[in-house]
Amino acid sequence: MAYWLRRGGHQPTLIEAAAALRTGGYMIDFWGVGYDVAERMGLVPAVRAVGYDLQEVRYVDGSGRSVGRVSAQTMSRELGDRFTSLPRGDLAALLYEALGGDVATWFGVSIDRIAEGAHGVRVGFSDGRSETYDLVIGADGLHSNVRRLVFGPDKQFERHIGYYVAAFDAKGYLPRDELAYVSYGYPGRQIFRFAQRADRTMFLLVFAAEHLNGREPESPEERKAALLDVFADAQWEWPAVRQALVDVNDLYFDRVSQISMPAWSKGRVALVGDAAACVSLVAGEGTGLGMTEAYVLAGELCESTDYASAFAAYEGRLRRFIDGKQKSAREFASSFTPRTALGVWLRNQATKLMAIPGVPGLLVGAQMRDDFVLPDFGRSMNRNSSVRTPG
Numbered sequence: 574m575a576y577w578l579r580r581g582g583h584q585p586t587l588i589e590a591a592a593a594l595r596t597g598g599y600m601i602d603f604w605g606v607g608y609d610v611a612e613r614m615g616l617v618p619a620v621r622a623v624g625y626d627l628q629e630v631r632y633v634d635g636s637g638r639s640v641g642r643v644s645a646q647t648m649s650r651e652l653g654d655r656f657t658s659l660p661r662g663d664l665a666a667l668l669y670e671a672l673g674g675d676v677a678t679w680f681g682v683s684i685d686r687i688a689e690g691a692h693g694v695r696v697g698f699s700d701g702r703s704e705t706y707d708l709v710i711g712a713d714g715l716h717s718n719v720r721r722l723v724f725g726p727d728k729q730f731e732r733h734i735g736y737y738v739a740a741f742d743a744k745g746y747l748p749r750d751e752l753a754y755v756s757y758g759y760p761g762r763q764i765f766r767f768a769q770r771a772d773r774t775m776f777l778l779v780f781a782a783e784h785l786n787g788r789e790p791e792s793p794e795e796r797k798a799a800l801l802d803v804f805a806d807a808q809w810e811w812p813a814v815r816q817a818l819v820d821v822n823d824l825y826f827d828r829v830s831q832i833s834m835p836a837w838s839k840g841r842v843a844l845v846g847d848a849a850a851c852v853s854l855v856a857g858e859g860t861g862l863g864m865t866e867a868y869v870l871a872g873e874l875c876e877s878t879d880y881a882s883a884f885a886a887y888e889g890r891l892r893r894f895i896d897g898k899q900k901s902a903r904e905f906a907s908s909f910t911p912r913t914a915l916g917v918w919l920r921n922q923a924t925k926l927m928a929i930p931g932v933p934g935l936l937v938g939a940q941m942r943d944d945f946v947l948p949d950f951g952r953s954m955n956r957n958s959s960v961r962t963p964g
């Protein structure tokens with residue numbers, strides 16, 4: 574968002590709650606319309622350089638025997654080889670570097686107050702400062718603070734889709750199985766592992782909400798204990814995964830939720846990314862969609878002379894497309910982590926269909942191809958010649 578606003582001649586300020594740019598994090602698959610945005614930023618070579626050339630998703634049973642397989646190469650071919658997987662933090666770093674150090678960034682700060690006036694928004698910060706801006710754009714994720722301050726409590730907008738997710742990484746884990754997601758599932762539970770560079774392995778644990786027995790763990794210790802309990806009867810490599818989980822200091826844990834808002838803006842405040850319309854990890858595309866929303870919103874702001882029309886045009890262009898992505902993610906959730914033994918078996922059998930010529934095209938077409946063409950904002954987004962542009 575800041576990159577495109579800057580390129581259009583605006584002067585954004587970034588507010589980031591973390592003390593420094595967040596690094597590492599879970600792996601994200603990156604393709605589709607967000608890939609097109611990265612291309613327009615000239616970032617594709619760098620994204621590909623830090624990305625992994627995923628070969629397959631391999632499903633295994635409790636004894637480690639392969640019971641299903643999706644060839645990532647086949648999927649990637651269907652997407653014109655415009656697909657890669659990379660750590661979230663690496664992509665965030667590339668996006669931030671694209672600003673060329675030219676955008677004021679306040680780390681370790683959050684917004685406490687937002688008060689809209691006739692000519693701007695008065696923003697009060699957690700460090701006591703306050704400033705007035707023309708607009709505030711909330712790009713602060715699924716549990717957006719800006720959304721809460723301006724639109725109200727999360728529970729009005731959050732749609733929990735019945736699963737929880739945890740992610741963490743470990744050093745020195747064996748086996749590795751390079752360039753493959755290896756995934757073991759049994760009813761209501763699914764574990765993925767992916768070997769990364771520097772001898773690290775990322776784990777993703779997904780489970781159906783009913784295994785928590787109604788109580789959501791809050792502290793890191795409670796979350797670890799809940800995971801150990803939920804997966805206590807897992808087979809496969811569970812003793813080793815369990816040990817990696819016990820040892821980890823940085824555990825990501827959250828409800829798998831979507832955000833559904835009646836409107837993505839109110840007055841001088843608009844939302845983008847997960848804050849506006851989280852599709853959830855099940856869509857496997859939230860990052861690219863967030864980048865697309867940011868590009869479109871910035872483009873409309875650069876083209877328009879009044880923010881209200883720009884906000885309306887932004888939502889008008891994207892709403893139907895994003896609603897469709899949310900709906901297909903909800904439908905896909907039960908295949909991502911089936912709740913019954915029959916469901917696990919059917920999902921594994923379905924992956925075998927991917928080996929039949931023509932089937933990947935149908936499935937990729939239905940699930941992954943984006944029915945949205947990026948608008949071209951032309952000169953209005955190229956007013957600032959000091960911003961690095963592709964070529």
Ligand SMILES: Cc1cc2nc3c(=O)[nH]c(=O)nc-3n(C[C@H](O)[C@H](O)[C@H](O)COP(=O)(O)OP(=O)(O)OC[C@H]3O[C@@H](n4cnc5c(N)ncnc54)[C@H](O)[C@@H]3O)c2cc1C
Pocket residue numbers: 588589590591595599600601602603661682683684712713714715717718719738739740777845846847848852853854856857858859860861862863
């Ligand atoms: C386990 C998992 C796997 C996923 N896999 C994929 C995948 O394969 N492909 C894909 O495209 N997407 C995937 N996603 C979804 C993707 O991560 C999100 O859609 C994407 O990160 C949304 O980007 P965002 O910028 O809107 O929000 P976030 O990435 O959540 O970023 C929000 C930023 O705001 C900051 N912030 C938060 N609160 C405040 C505050 N109060 N004040 C200031 N700053 C604040 C945060 O520190 C952070 O830097 C996955 C998600 C999960 C959880």
